[in-house]
Amino acid sequence: MKIISLVLPIYNERQNIPKLWEEITTVTKKTKTGYKYEFIFINDGSSDGSEYELEKLYKNNQSKFDIKIINFSRNYGHQIAVTAGQEYANGEIVVIMDTDLQDPPSVILDMLEKYEEGDHDIVYAQRRRYKTNFFKEKSAWIFYRLMKKVANVDIPVDTGDFRLISKRVNDEMKKYNEKAKFLRGISCLTGFKQTGVMFDRSDRYKGKPSYTFSKSLKLAVDGITGFSVTPLKFISIIGFGVSIFSFLFGILYIPITIILNINWSGWVSIMSGIVFLGGLQILMLGIIGEYIGRIYTETLNRPLYTIDKKIGFSKTTKLK
Ligand code: UDP
Ligand code: MG
Numbered sequence: 001m002k003i004i005s006l007v008l009p010i011y012n013e014r015q016n017i018p019k020l021w022e023e024i025t026t027v028t029k030k031t032k033t034g035y036k037y038e039f040i041f042i043n044d045g046s047s048d049g050s051e052y053e054l055e056k057l058y059k060n061n062q063s064k065f066d067i068k069i070i071n072f073s074r075n076y077g078h079q080i081a082v083t084a085g086q087e088y089a090n091g092e093i094v095v096i097m098d099t100d101l102q103d104p105p106s107v108i109l110d111m112l113e114k115y116e117e118g119d120h121d122i123v124y125a126q127r128r129r130y131k132t133n134f135f136k137e138k139s140a141w142i143f144y145r146l147m148k149k150v151a152n153v154d155i156p157v158d159t160g161d162f163r164l165i166s167k168r169v170n171d172e173m174k175k176y177n178e179k180a181k182f183l184r185g186i187s188c189l190t191g192f193k194q195t196g197v198m199f200d201r202s203d204r205y206k207g208k209p210s211y212t213f214s215k216s217l218k219l220a221v222d223g224i225t226g227f228s229v230t231p232l233k234f235i236s237i238i239g240f241g242v243s244i245f246s247f248l249f250g251i252l253y254i255p256i257t258i259i260l261n262i263n264w265s266g267w268v269s270i271m272s273g274i275v276f277l278g279g280l281q282i283l284m285l286g287i288i289g290e291y292i293g294r295i296y297t298e299t300l301n302r303p304l305y306t307i308d309k310k311i312g313f314s315k316t317t318k319l320k
Pocket of ligand 2: 100
């Protein structure tokens with residue numbers, strides 16, 4: 001019997017849990033024999049009573065299903081919740097998915113089928129279509145392409161964290177100790193062969209997305225700064241470009257003035273030059289600051305998360 005561990009991060013998903021469970025159990029019924037599921041719910045400090053909904057689910061189903069619940073002491077963020085789930089997963093196969101039904105559980109079957117072909121350790125679910133708001137769709141589109149350009153790892157475009165990975169990928173991912181996680185990038189960094197299945201990302205079933213613009217932006221910055229130093233190189237290139245420009249301007253200033261008969265008087269040109277350079281410098285400092293901030297949080301080396309309560313671990317698995 002091969003175990004498939006489902007890693008299910010929950011943040012204020014009380015309304016979605018019953019429907020999610022219904023769809024997941026449909027998938028378990030359709031899964032061919034030889035597989036057994038382990039469900040790891042990570043309640044990431046929800047404040048809407050998700051905890052009780054999960055406990056109810058546990059009580060009603062624990063006799064038939066292997067359900068585990070990890071309650072964080074507070075909200076640590078999606079990437080950390082998934083990381084905890086990965087640490088506790090026992091499966092030969094691990095599946096990471098959202099719990100608001102934007103990642104349709106039925107895709108697990110497609111990923112499993114692809115995985116069984118045997119050539120790949122990572123099967124990611126690639127979004128054929130987005131169904132979020134216009135701004136989120138466009139900014140995600142730009143981000144994935146920018147990431148592809150700057151990151152020194154092959155991260156497929158339009159993929160979130162929804163993916164199936166083998167145990168060895170999961171074990172390798174656990175060795176990446178950074179605090180600012182960008183899991184979809186890390187799974188690619190392991191270097192194992194990857195492939196994808198396409199799916200239509202639907203709307204969140206109930207409730208509001210908790211990935212606000214600032215959380216998404218943080219993830220994007222973590223992704224870029226964690227996988228590339230291109231922004232730092234970009235600073236030198238800009239600096240070099242501006243120096244060349246001012247040097248040429250210094251030399252060519254007199255002939256241009258004579259030939260074109262320009263009257264340079266006035267403070268506008270000086271001011272615009274100063275403001276432009278000032279803005280540029282602050283922007284560049286900001287980029288350096290992002291990296292320094294990263295060094296700072298990494299050196300603090302604080303624990304990634306604190307667990308308040310664990311349910312369902314006693315019988316089958318060793319406690320950490
Ligand atoms: N999530 C989490 N912790 C958070 C925010 C989100 O565990 O701090 C979970 C959430 O329950 C969901 C998934 O991460 O299963 C994706 O979150 P959301 O739907 O808000 O993001 P979006 O789909 O808009 O990217
Ligand atoms: Mg969502």
